[in-house]
Every structure is written in C-alpha cells, then in structure tokens.
Amino acid sequence: MIVVGAQWGDEGKGKVIDLLTKQAEAVVRFQGGHNAGHTLVINGQKTVLHLIPSGIFNDAKCIIGNGVVLHIPTLLDEIKSLQTKNINIENKLLISSQCPLILPTHILLDEARENALGNKAIGTTGRGIGPAYEDKVARRAIHLMDLLDPVIFKQKLRNLMSYHNFILENLYQTPSEDPEKIEDLWLSFADIIKPFIADTTDVINTMLVNKSNVLFEGAQGSMLDIDHGTYPYVTSSNTVAGAASTGTGIGPGVFNKILGITKAYTTRVGSGPFPTELNDENGKHLAEVGVEFGATTGRPRRCGWLDIVALRKAIINNSISHLCLTKLDVLDGLDKIHVAVEYEISGERYSTMPNINKDHLSRCKPIYKQFEGWQATTSGATSIGQLPEQAKQFISSIESLLSTKVALVSTGPDRKDIIVLDKIFN
C-alpha cells in the first residue's frame, strides 16, 4: 500500500503510517528529504521525524529508498534521539546506497536562490532539497555509496563543491564553503552509517515475494509535486504515488491500494496559489485549534476550507483508492462549514483543478457547498456512532463528492484518536 498526502503536505501522514505500520513488515520512504516533518504523539510524548519513516516506533523495518535526498547530519541526529528514547533501530533501519547526498552547499544555494527571488520566493524549507535534486538530474550527485570510498568521495566532493562555490560567489555573491573543512567530518560519518546501508530494492523485493505487507510512505503532498503540483510553488520531487516505484526500484505492478490523506480542511506553507484560503475568523479558528505551524520550520501554515476540486485532481494523479480524513475535530464548534466543489475561472466552471498557470489559479473563485457545523466534540472519537449527525453527513458527502471511500477518520493528535471505517490493509 502507498500512503500519500492529497493536499499541500502536512495532512497528518505520520500518525496514519504509525497506525498502519502495526500491520506492516516494512515502511519505506521513497522521495523528498528532511523538508518533511512527521509529528507523532505516543502516550503524550511528542517526536518529530524528518527522514526516518514514522514506522520506527513499531517492529517494522524502516527503509529509506533511492528517491530520497539524504542529509546525513539530520539522519544522525534522529538516530541519536531515537537511541536516547530507547527505540531500537539496529537491523530495523536500512538506507539505499543510491540516495543522493545533500551537502552544506546545497543548503547555501537554496538560501541564496530564495533571497535572490525576493517577493517571488517559493518559501522553501531551506533544506537544500531543490539544489540536491538538480544535481541528481544533472548527473553530478554524490551518492551514499560514494561515502564508503574515501578517495572517490573526496574527489567527487571537491568537484561538486567547487561548482557550487563558483555559483555562490559569482552569481549570488554570498559566502561559499571550503570542502576541506567538511570532507573529514563527513568521512567520519561513514563508520556510523555503514551498518544501515543496503540494496534496499533487493530487500523490498524479497519481502514482497514473501507476501509481506510493505507500506510506502509519501512525503509532502500531491499539490507540491514537481510535475502535477502548483508549479513553480512546489517541491523538487515527484510526490505522487508513482514515485513509490521510481524511488525504490520496485515496478508499478505491485502497488494495489493507495491511501490519500486529507485534512477536513486545507493548509499550505510557503507561497503559491491557494483558492480556498481564509483570512477571516474561520481561518483563525482552523489555525489556532489545528495548531497549524510547520513541523520542520515552525512557520504558520495558511488555512482554508476543504478543496474538493483539488482533491479530485489528487485522486487522478495518485490513483487514490481510499481516503483518510484527518483533524475532523478541528471543525468542532464552527457554525457553518464550507467545501469548494467547483472553481470559476474567467467565467468557466471546473470540477477538477485544471492545468492552467498560477496567475489564473490565483484568480479562481471557489464555488462552495455549505454544511451545518456541529456544536459537539468529536475529539478523541473512536467510532462513527460517537460523531454528531452533522459530522457523519459531512463525511458521507465528501465520499460522494469524490466517489472515494473514507476508510479512516482521525479525531485528535494521539495514536488512539482514530475511527476505522474500512480495514484497508487486508
């Protein structure tokens, strides 16, 4: 099964993956990097992970596939933090030898490009993601396996960093980084990380041949996809379900169920079009009650109503077979709830988000369907029977507007705050 974000990221994938991992033998990341942030609350204790799959709190193997761009210092921090919480990672964490590395100069380039864009900045997480993927596509990336050979690593590092430094100094007129300062430090990482390096395609394939349940964990969301998102206000990887294939080396024929995660409303961090954005009391309610601050950067998230038009596109782009609706409880207490069911752009109506440029999209007028709110709490509900009638109505309307089954409803941040409507794994 593949789990993907169906919006602009931050849909609450971490919690759902953590839940589903109980029935999985492995959980696999296949794209993105430490721009992702999964917040998990287990027995009241909060952990934020950026790279290691959220399944690490269960018995499953946690695999980082070749599609992930790897920032080793972040990985080592996460390993250390899990070890201090007595979470066992030995023989559980496996990392593809083919992951491209994020270097300190990728981060400097990310910052320099954003600064140069001024008020047209993408609003990246500043983690060097875009520059690292650029180097991969330009065939000059350093892979994790290169770190295991000091001669090769030093050579590649000097070549790549001198190219980065040239751009930093000459194009952006910003300070560069001396490769000599980092090469020995990074080579010292090799000993720590070596036991975790594997041919992850082979590991995953063997598990699938043995009929194990393997969960593929997407990062970010469909609308941030480099091809299918709101370009250029997107991340630099393919975030849609198809990336589970290229980002692991497992062909597309094995993927059957695709679970799309959506909040009961919409958020986005960073710049770019957001047709249902709210700058009123309702928006304030969603931000405050939903505690909408980025797990990676701490930035406040923009908030708005649920966007069925965008979700219809996500369902097509990902082949979403089931939905998980998160943060239903954040809508508690609202008088009226709206969901966008169509867009009107220059007098034309669209029921699915169209492929038009960002300027058109930013001028689009959402056509809303209005729902009665509920003045009761859904917080912590674990069965559909505990929900007020209006909340049940809301869920079944989403199913019919999207012609897709809602399999899970999350009603709070804790692992136990979940309603299971369909046993999706088996």
Ligand code: IMP
């Ligand atoms: P980048 O991935 O750091 O290059 O950022 C590109 C865009 O994707 C920015 O709008 C970021 O805010 C957004 N983004 C990247 N990762 C996440 C995420 O995990 N959740 C939500 N937005 C993200």
